Amino acid sequence: MHLLYQIFIDPFVQMGTAPDLFVQTLWEGLVTGVLYSLIALGFVLIFKASGVFNFAQGIMVVFAALALVGFYEHGVPAYLALGLTIVLMLILAVAVERLILRPLVNQPEIILFMATFGLTYFLIGFGELIFGGDPKVMISGALGLPSGSYQIKTLGGFVQMQKIDIAAAIIASLMVASLGVFFQKTRIGRALRAVADSHRAALSVGISLEQIWVIVWFAAGIVALATGIMWGARSNVSFALEIIALKALPVLILGGFTSIPGAIVGGIIIGLGEKIGEFYWGPLFGSGIEDWLAYVIALVFLLFRPQGLFGERIIERI
Amino acid sequence: MLYREAGQFKTTYAADSALFPILQDKIGIVLILLAAFILVPLTASDFAIDSILTPILIFSLAAIGLNLLTGYTGLLSLGTGGFMGVGAYACYKLATFFPGINIVVLVIFSGFFAAAAGIIFGLPSLRIKGFYLSVATLASQFFLSWCFIRVPWLYNYNVSASIEVPTRTLFGIPITGPTATPATRYIVVLAIVSIMTWLASNLIRGRIGRTWMAVRDMDIAAELIGIKLYQTKLLAFAVSSFYCGVAGAMLVFLWLGNAESESFNINQSFLILFMVIIGGLGSLLGSFLGAALIWGLPIVLRTVPGFFNLSIKAATIEHITFMTLGALIILFLIAEPNGLARLWQIGKQKLRVWPFPY
Numbered sequence: 109m110h111l112l113y114q115i116f117i118d119p120f121v122q123m124g125t126a127p128d129l130f131v132q133t134l135w136e137g138l139v140t141g142v143l144y145s146l147i148a149l150g151f152v153l154i155f156k157a158s159g160v161f162n163f164a165q166g167i168m169v170v171f172a173a174l175a176l177v178g179f180y181e182h183g184v185p186a187y188l189a190l191g192l193t194i195v196l197m198l199i200l201a202v203a204v205e206r207l208i209l210r211p212l213v214n215q216p217e218i219i220l221f222m223a224t225f226g227l228t229y230f231l232i233g234f235g236e237l238i239f240g241g242d243p244k245v246m247i248s249g250a251l252g253l254p255s256g257s258y259q260i261k262t263l264g265g266f267v268q269m270q271k272i273d274i275a276a277a278i279i280a281s282l283m284v285a286s287l288g289v290f291f292q293k294t295r296i297g298r299a300l301r302a303v304a305d306s307h308r309a310a311l312s313v314g315i316s317l318e319q320i321w322v323i324v325w326f327a328a329g330i331v332a333l334a335t336g337i338m339w340g341a342r343s344n345v346s347f348a349l350e351i352i353a354l355k356a357l358p359v360l361i362l363g364g365f366t367s368i369p370g371a372i373v374g375g376i377i378i379g380l381g382e383k384i385g386e387f388y389w390g391p392l393f394g395s396g397i398e399d400w401l402a403y404v405i406a407l408v409f410l411l412f413r414p415q416g417l418f419g420e421r422i423i424e425r426i
Numbered sequence: 427m428l429y430r431e432a433g434q435f436k437t438t439y440a441a442d443s444a445l446f447p448i449l450q451d452k453i454g455i456v457l458i459l460l461a462a463f464i465l466v467p468l469t470a471s472d473f474a475i476d477s478i479l480t481p482i483l484i485f486s487l488a489a490i491g492l493n494l495l496t497g498y499t500g501l502l503s504l505g506t507g508g509f510m511g512v513g514a515y516a517c518y519k520l521a522t523f524f525p526g527i528n529i530v531v532l533v534i535f536s537g538f539f540a541a542a543a544g545i546i547f548g549l550p551s552l553r554i555k556g557f558y559l560s561v562a563t564l565a566s567q568f569f570l571s572w573c574f575i576r577v578p579w580l581y582n583y584n585v586s587a588s589i590e591v592p593t594r595t596l597f598g599i600p601i602t603g604p605t606a607t608p609a610t611r612y613i614v615v616l617a618i619v620s621i622m623t624w625l626a627s628n629l630i631r632g633r634i635g636r637t638w639m640a641v642r643d644m645d646i647a648a649e650l651i652g653i654k655l656y657q658t659k660l661l662a663f664a665v666s667s668f669y670c671g672v673a674g675a676m677l678v679f680l681w682l683g684n685a686e687s688e689s690f691n692i693n694q695s696f697l698i699l700f701m702v703i704i705g706g707l708g709s710l711l712g713s714f715l716g717a718a719l720i721w722g723l724p725i726v727l728r729t730v731p732g733f734f735n736l737s738i739k740a741a742t743i744e745h746i747t748f749m750t751l752g753a754l755i756i757l758f759l760i761a762e763p764n765g766l767a768r769l770w771q772i773g774k775q776k777l778r779v780w781p782f783p784y
Contacts, residue, residue, distance in 0.1 A: 161557050211760040217557070218502060219763045222703045225696065226755030233748030236741075354564070354692065361561045399572050403565030407550060410562065414553045424646055 122388060132268065133387045134380065139273040141379020142280045146335040147356035148363065148371035149284070150328040155365045156304040157324040158209065160220045164227040166353015168329060170346070171235050172197060173246065173336030178239040180247045189247075190333075197329030205321045246340030276338040283334055284372060287327070291368075296323060304366070358406035364416030373417065374406075381405045430778065445627060462616055467609040476608040476681075482714075482721050483612075483619045484676050489701040489713035490626055491669025496699075497708035498630055499662035500642030501551055502560040506670050506698040508547075508570030511690030513540040513671025514678040515580045518589040521679075522582060529594035529602055530614065533675040540671020541664040543570070548663030552656050555645075567692055574687035588686040591679050602679045611680045618676065622669065627710055629665070638662055639708075670698075704758055706765025715766040723751060 122129075147165060154162040175196050179189035208223050258269045291297040302310040303320045311317060339352060359378045363370025382405075386398045409417065429450040436442040446452045466479065492506050516539035520532045547566035554562050574580060581589050591602050600606045601614050629635055637658050640648040649655050678685040697720065705716020727747045762769050776783070 208756055208760075212763070215759075215763050218703070218707070219759055221557075222700070223756050223759050225700070226752045226759065229748050229752030229755065231752070233745045233750075233752060237745040237749065357561045357564060361558050365557065397572070400565060400568035403562070403568055407562055407565050410554055410558060411550060414555070414558065416558070 133383050135269060135273075137380035137383030138376060139270075139276060139379070140383060141376035142277050143335060143338055143352075143375075144356050144359045144379055145372045145375025146280055146283070146331060146338070147353060148359040148375055149287070149368065150331040150335070151356060151360055152363075152365065152368055152371045153287075153324055153328045153331065157300055158303075158321050159217060159307075160209070160224060161217065161365075162328070163221065163224040163353070164231060165328065165332065166351075166356070167228045167231045167235075168197075168200070168332040169336045169339065169353070171200075171231050171336075172329065172333035173340045174235050174239045174244065176333070176337070177244045177247055177340070181244075186247055193333055194330065197333060198326050201322050201325035201329055204325050205318060209321055210318065243346035244340075246337060270342075272338075272341045276341075279334060279338070283331065284368070287331075287368070296320075300324065355402060358402040361416055362406040362409050364418045367416070367418035370416055370418030378402045378405060443631075445624075445631075459620065463613065467613060472608045475612045478722065478725065480608065480612050480615050480681050481677075482717050483615050484673050484681055485698065485701060485721055486714045486717040487619050487622060487676070488670050488673035488698050489705065489717050490623060490710060491666045491673060492698050493702050493705075493708065493710070493713050494626065494630070494638070494669065495662050495666035496702060497706075497712075498635060498642060499638040499659065499666075500645075501548075501659060501662060502557070503563040503666070504560050504692070504695050504699065505547060505563040505566040505570070507690045507692060507694030508567040509540045509544055509667040509670040510674025510677065510694065510698075511570055511574055511687070512543045512667070513537055513674035514685060514690065515574060515589065516540065516671070517675035517679060518582075518591075519580065521592060521594070525592075528596060529679065530596060530618070533618070533679060534672060536675045537668040537671040540674065541668040544663040544667025544670075545660050548660050551659045551663065564692070567695055571687055571691055574690060586686075588684050589678060590684040602683075604683065615676055615680050618672065622672065623710060626669070630710075634661065642708075700755065704755065704765055706767030709765065709767035711770065712765050712767030715770065719766065723754065727751075 147169060150165045150168070151162055154160055154165070172193055176189055176193045179192050180186055184192060204227065208227065209220075212220055212223055258271065258274075289297075291301060299310070299315045300320060300323070302313070302315055303317065307317060310320075355378075356375075359371060359374040362378060363372070363374025382398050382402050385401045385405075389397070431448045431450070434447075434449055436447065441447070446455060466475070470479065488506060488510055491509075492503060495501050495503050513536045517532055517536035520527075520536060521529065524532065543566070547563065550562050551559055575587065578584075578587075581587055584590070593600050593605055594602045596614065599610055601610050630638070637648070637653045640651070640653055641655065641658050641662075645655055648658075674690065677689065682689065701716035701720045702713060703716070704719055705714070706712025724747050727750055728743060758766075
């Protein structure tokens with residue numbers, strides 16, 4: 109009885125009695141969710157255009173952030189370092205298309221999935237070899253990102269908002285909006301959508317698959333860089349960050365592998381659920397339930413909609 | 427070139443569907459087993475046995491377990507490490523509760539606990555398919571990993587949060603714990619792995635294996651010809667987890683000697699998946715080849731600089747090992763997406779018809 113009380117009543121009482129804490133938790137969840145969405149966005153871009161479940165997305169985040177900091181440490185000015193990193197992501201995209209995707213065209217999905225695993229290992233080794241394995245501090249100051257925090261007095265308490273989190277949320281929404289415009293309005297964006305619909309039909313109207321893949325991997329690389337900067341500014345840049353890629357997976361299955369709005373809504377649901385769950389129900393089970401709560405949330409949604417919230421309906425025929 | 431099966435005519439169905447229908451294969455496998463059971467423990471060094479052969483055998487068994495699920499039933503799972511952990515912790519608890527029962531029995535029995543966990547986490551598999559399912563199995567991985575840390579009952583409230591293996595004997599010879607020699611542990615592992623591989627090969631050649639493969643090839647069609655999808659998938663989860671559980675129990679009891687939750691984390695799952703895919707999906711031989719390659723490669727890469735008297739920092743070697751491993755995985759996938767088992771098959775066929783290729 110006491111346990112039931114603790115599970116079903118006590119957390120809500122806490123929410124009611126300390127609304128400022130609740131708002132604070134909501135905010136934290138929202139920011140984490142936005143960052144999850146960004147990683148998931150990288151996954152979705154690649155999955156839509158090439159059908160590859162890109163496990164290396166998380167590592168690309170770390171790799172981009174490390175490269176940025178690495179260039180800066182070698183005396184390159186911050187904005188030039190940013191440009192160089194973008195060029196590096198372009199080289200990576202071309203290399204991936206040439207060396208991995210092109211030889212493996214028409215292979216089963218699981219083989220391509222494994223190949224991105226190989227890429228993950230390669231990038232971990234390569235990144236650590238060149239930039240060293242120690243955690244680095246993100247150069248958010250040099251990039252002109254704000255630091256410090258606002259304190260807002262509401263609901264009989266304080267709600268603290270890190271400026272970097274607000275910047276992250278704004279940059280993420282800008283990025284999503286520009287990707288949306290890019291997909292809807294530009295010629296390349298239309299070609300991308302055509303490829304996502306059907307590879308064969310796209311080829312037959314003269315769209316070059318190879319080019320599209322490079323573009324998509326490059327776009328995912330830029331999303332990875334943005335994610336890397338934001339995550340890096342909140343904690344240090346190191347390969348421990350790769351674990352966040354695993355956090356993005358429940359976001360993906362929740363939102364659907366093929367839907368950009370799904371990635372965003374999914375990310376926010378997972379981020380909110382995780383933080384609220386950890387804060388209010390975590391102490392009951394011993395802390396650390398963050399690790400698997402996201403998966404359980406996603407699993408529950410999945411039982412009702414097996415293709416995710418916004419995924420295309422899976423039609424199977426013999 | 428080595429041998430031909432010409433002149434071996436089968437007169438009964440039983441002879442035709444035997445495990446090794448060709449005489450030379452039969453002799454070959456007996457020779458390999460004899461060498462593994464007698465020659466290796468007598469001649470190989472403790473290092474070779476303990477850091478190469480025993481882990482390869484144990485990982486092969488886990489790879490067979492995953493192969494039954496992923497290669498034969500077509501359900502991609504990323505929760506192997508968790509199921510191995512269930513086996514290991516179950517074995518540890520069983521050894522605590524029933525000190526009188528032989529440890530080999532307990533290792534096998536702990537597989538049933540893993541099988542139960544597999545059934546529970548396999549429940550979503552009817553509605554969820556493909557990559558969605560693989561991410562769902564990650565849920566089991568993270569949940570189980572969390573349990574191994576946060577439920578102190580599992581490791582008997584040890585301060586170090588690790589499980590330590592007590593010394594147990596078989597026929598008066600210690601086979602687990604610090605006093606057991608690598609050779610005895612190797613022989614026990616080899617015996618268990620051989621028997622379970624034999625069982626698995628019979629399982630997949632029989633009715634159950636055929637229903638699994640039908641589900642893998644097209645589940646709707648399989649359902650239409652009267653295969654009960656849910657039972658088949660859950661059975662695959664159960665058997666697969668059983669194998670992984672036994673492998674996990676052996677990993678701790680017959681190889682590592684003690685283990686923490688770290689030994690059964692997500693990386694372990696990925697490692698086993700590598701072995702299965704590099705070795706060949708849907709091939710028992712592939713599971714062994716894949717395990718040997720993935721386990722052996724880093725060891726080889728680590729020893730290569732020593733031959734050339736290059737002095738490279740340990741960290742650098744570690745990074746280069748990672749890079750090479752990643753590049754080799756991609757290369758192998760490009761060269762032969764069906765894995766080492768297919769390479770072996772092609773090579774055998776080439777030799778069989780040599781010198782006339784057609």
